[in-house]
Amino acid sequence: MALDPDFMKIRSILEKHHDYWSKSIPLIASENVTSPAVREAAISDLVHRYAEGWIGERVYPGNQYFDEIEELCLKLLKEIFDAPFIDARPISGVVANLTVYTAFTQANDKMMAISIPVGGHISSGPLKAKTGAFIGGTAGAVARLDVDYIPFDRYGLNIDVDAAIKAIKEKKPKLVQFGASVFLFPHPVKELTPIAHEAGAHVNYDAAHVAGLIAAKQFQDPIREGTDTMTTSTHKTFPGPQKGIVIAAREELAEKIKAAAFPSTTSNHHLMHVAGLAVAAAEFKKYGVPYSKQVIINAKALGQALYERGFQVVCPEKDFTESHTLLVDISNFKDAIGLGKDVEERLEKANIVANRNLLPWDIIEKRNYKNPGGIRIGSQEITRLGMKEKEMERIAEFFKSVIVDQKDPTKVATEVAEFRADYQTIHYGFETTRKAYEYIKIA
Numbered sequence: 001m002a003l004d005p006d007f008m009k010i011r012s013i014l015e016k017h018h019d020y021w022s023k024s025i026p027l028i029a030s031e032n033v034t035s036p037a038v039r040e041a042a043i044s045d046l047v048h049r050y051a052e053g054w055i056g057e058r059v060y061p062g063n064q065y066f067d068e069i070e071e072l073c074l075k076l077l078k079e080i081f082d083a084p085f086i087d088a089r090p091i092s093g094v095v096a097n098l099t100v101y102t103a104f105t106q107a108n109d110k111m112m113a114i115s116i117p118v119g120g121h122i123s124s125g126p127l128k129a130k131t132g133a134f135i136g137g138t139a140g141a142v143a144r145l146d147v148d149y150i151p152f153d154r155y156g157l158n159i160d161v162d163a164a165i166k167a168i169k170e171k172k173p174k175l176v177q178f179g180a181s182v183f184l185f186p187h188p189v190k191e192l193t194p195i196a197h198e199a200g201a202h203v204n205y206d207a208a209h210v211a212g213l214i215a216a217k218q219f220q221d222p223i224r225e226g227t228d229t230m231t232t233s234t235h236k237t238f239p240g241p242q243k244g245i246v247i248a249a250r251e252e253l254a255e256k257i258k259a260a261a262f263p264s265t266t267s268n269h270h271l272m273h274v275a276g277l278a279v280a281a282a283e284f285k286k287y288g289v290p291y292s293k294q295v296i297i298n299a300k301a302l303g304q305a306l307y308e309r310g311f312q313v314v315c316p317e318k319d320f321t322e323s324h325t326l327l328v329d330i331s332n333f334k335d336a337i338g339l340g341k342d343v344e345e346r347l348e349k350a351n352i353v354a355n356r357n358l359l360p361w362d363i364i365e366k367r368n369y370k371n372p373g374g375i376r377i378g379s380q381e382i383t384r385l386g387m388k389e390k391e392m393e394r395i396a397e398f399f400k401s402v403i404v405d406q407k408d409p410t411k412v413a414t415e416v417a418e419f420r421a422d423y424q425t426i427h428y429g430f431e432t433t434r435k436a437y438e439y440i441k442i443a
Contacts, residue, residue: 003443007443011441014439015439018437018438018439019437019439020351021437022420022424022435022436022437022438023351023413023416023417023420024351024352024353024416024420025351025352025353025382025395025398025416025419025420026353026381026382027352027353027354027377027378027379027381027382027395028353028354028355028376028378028381029181029209029236029324029325029355029376029377029378029380030181030208030209030236030378031235031236031378031381032235032236032237032238032239032380032381032384033239033381033384033385033426033436033437034235034239034240034241034276034280035239035279035280035283035426035429035430035432036426036432036434036438036440037279037283037429037430037432038239038240038241038276038279038280038283038429039276039440040279041272041275041276041278041279042241042272042273042275042276043272043442044272044275046066046069046271046272046274046275047271047272049062049063049066049271050267050268050271051063051066051067051070051268051269051271052262052263052267052268052269053262054258054262055067055070055071055074066271066274066275069271069274069275069278070088070271070274070278072278073088073274073275073277073278073281074086074088076278076281076282076285077245077247077277077281079285080215080281080284080285080288081214081215081223081230081247082223083223083230083247083248083249084248084249084250084251085247085248085250085251085253085254085257086245086246086247086248087099087245087246087254087257087258087261088243088245088269088274088277089261089262089266089269090231090243090244090245090246090261090265090266090269091243091244091266091269091270091273092233092242092243092244093121093123093206093208093231093232093233093244094122094123094138094244095244095265095266096231096232096233096244096245096246097123097124097138097139097177097204097206097231098123098138098142098143098265099231099244099246099257099260099261099264099265099266100175100202100204100229100231100246100257100260101138101139101142101143101145101175102143102260102264102265103253103256103257103259103260104174104175104202104204104228104229104256105143105145105174105175105202106174107143107144107145108144108145108146109145109146109173109174109175110145110146110148110171110172110173110174110175111124111139111145111146111147111148111173111174111175111176111177112147112148112149112150112167112168112171112173112175112176112177112201113139113147113149113150113176113177113178114149114150114152114159114177114178114179114180115149115150115152116137116358117358117360117362117363118152118154118180118182118358118360119152119157119180119181119182119183119358119360120149120180120181121179121180121181121206121208122136122137122138122181123137123138123139123206124137124138124139124147124177124179124206125137125138125139125140125141125147126139126140126145126146126147127140127141127144127147128140145175148167148171148173150164150167150168150176151163151164151166151167152360154360154361155360155361156315156318157182157184157185157314157315157318157327157360158184158185158187158188159178159187159188159192161188161191161192164188164192164195165191165192165195168192168195168196168199168201169195169198169199171199172199172200172201173196173199173201174200174201174202175201175202175203175204176192176193176196176201176202176203176204177203177204177205177206178192178203178204178205178206178222178227179204179205179206179207179208179209179210179231180206180209181208181209182325182327182357182376183209183210183323183325184314184315184318184320184321184322184323184325184326184327185315185318185321185322185323186219186220186322187205187220189203189205189220189222189225189226189227190225190226193225193226193227194226197226202228202229203226203227203228203229204227204228204229204230204231205222205227205229205230205231206230206231206232207222207230207231207232208231208232208233208236209236209237209323209324209325210236210237210323210324211232211233211234211236211237211238212236212237212238212239212284212288212291212292212295212380213237213292213295213296213323213324214230215238215284215288215292216284216288216289216291216292216293217289218289218292218293218295218296219322219323223247223249227249228248228249228250228253229246229247229248229249229253229257230246230247230249231244231245231246231247232244232245232247234277234280236324236378236380237292237295237323237324237380238280238284239280239283239284239291239380239384239428239429240276240277240279240280240281240284241272241273241276241277241280242273243270243273243274243276243277245277246261279430283428283429283430287428287429288428290428291383291384291427291428294383294388295324295379295380295383296321296322296323296324296379297388297389298379298382298383298387298388298389298391298392299320299321299323299324299325299326299378299379300319300320300321301389301392301393302326302377302379302392302395302396303316303319303320303321303326304320305392305393305395305396306326306328306396306399307320308396309396309397309399309400309404310332310400310404311328311330311396311399311403311404312328312329312330312331312332313326313327313328313329314326314327314328314329314359314374315327324378324379324380325376325377325378325379326376326377326378326379327357327359327374327375327376327377328374328375328376328377329359329373329374330343330373330374330375330403331359331365331373331374333403333404334373336406337403337406338371339356339367339371339372339373340356340357340371340372340373340374340375341356341370341371341372342371343356343375343403344356344375346402346403346409347375347399347402347403347409349409349410349413350398350401350402350409350410350412350413350416351412351413351416351417351420352395352398352399352402352412352416354375354376354377355375355376356369356371356372356374356375356376357372357374357375357376358372358373358374359372359373359374361373362374379392382395382423383427383428384426384427384428384429384436385423385424385425385426385427385436386423386425386427387423391423394419398412398415398416398419401415424436424437
């Protein structure tokens with residue numbers, strides 16, 4: 001029987017999408033690629049099911065086997081993160097943050113976090129920016145928190161400790177949140193958490209970008225450094241399916257988190273991704289440390305290689321980064337190429353996928369997110385494909401060809417595809433004959 005033409009059209013587009021990624025250099029700092037083993041779990045019958053509530057206390061029947069899967073998932077995650085309690089029901093990092101806001105704050109409470117222009121995430125943003133422009137960040141627009149900013153050293157790319165101590169003492173927030181979406185260096189959690197607690201604040205650490213590095217003990221250890229909770233998505237430096245989790249430092253916080261996760265912020269919690277997360281956790285338990293070490297090595301090597309080729313990678317005096325992320329000021333190319341959006345588009349034509357990003361000083365230069373002065377680069381997905389230091393040199397050469405030498409991006413795309421031909425399998429995961437971006441037909 002012939003397949004439906006609409007279905008065939010959709011499949012054709014999906015196949016093109018998979019083919020595109022198999023020939024591209026993936027450098028988005030907030031993405032990764034899961035293993036085929038994770039994908040197998042994520043397309044199981046659980047994609048059809050509901051399991052509202054906690055393990056053994058479901059609102060829906062038929063969950064005896066899913067209860068076993070979620071219990072195993074939580075056991076593995078607690079081992080990896082060395083934590084007494086974890087809730088894996090949030091369906092994203094944003095929802096994980098919203099769960100913490102719901103559990104430990106009330107509307108109009110004061111919250112302090114990193115501002116969006118200097119690298120903070122929209123989930124900790126206010127209802128409106130101080131300029132009056134609408135932002136609609138989760139903290140302000142949904143949790144109705146009064147968000148103020150933790151003082152930040154724009155050029156050192158980290159929190160200004162002395163100024164932050166003063167601000168926390170003065171403002172007495174109910175919630176202090178560390179973490180960022182441009183997260184190059186560990187935040188001063190040890191220094192500021194006691195001050196926040198003295199002021200009566202709950203302290204959360206948004207680890208969405210660096211969760212894998214934290215789990216592998218390659219970045220910092222927020223729970224041991226004094227935070228009350230840690231939230232994270234599960235698909236960046238932790239190479240799992242798209243989901244979120246809340247980690248508690250103390251068992252006594254569990255009931256508030258559980259009640260906030262259901263029924264307050266989730267109903268069905270995407271059971272197929274819990275299963276995929278369980279597999280990813282099993283993989284990370286086995287391969288997470290060498291993977292995370294190589295992620296950081298690659299980020300530093302790529303930063304150095306780009307810097308040597310004329311790119312203004314920020315913080316060269318600090319070896320560019322201590323995470324998977326690089327931030328590059330491309331304003332020196334504005335006359336020849338343009339700014340962030342222009343560079344992003346030119347790279348994309350060359351099959352190099354890296355996103356435009358605000359620089360912490362863009363607001364001073366009167367630039368905005370639509371065409372900022374920077375691009376953000378992540379090393380976690382290319383590391384997953386088996387690339388190491390010598391490949392960072394090749395990638396930097398591609399950047400140079402497209403931006404510095406201004407070669408035709410479509411011709412560079414052909415070179416990129418040839419380069420990628422040797423990197424088609426998942427590393428640091430369970431063995432498989434499947435290719436990393438292979439489209440797998442079922443129907």
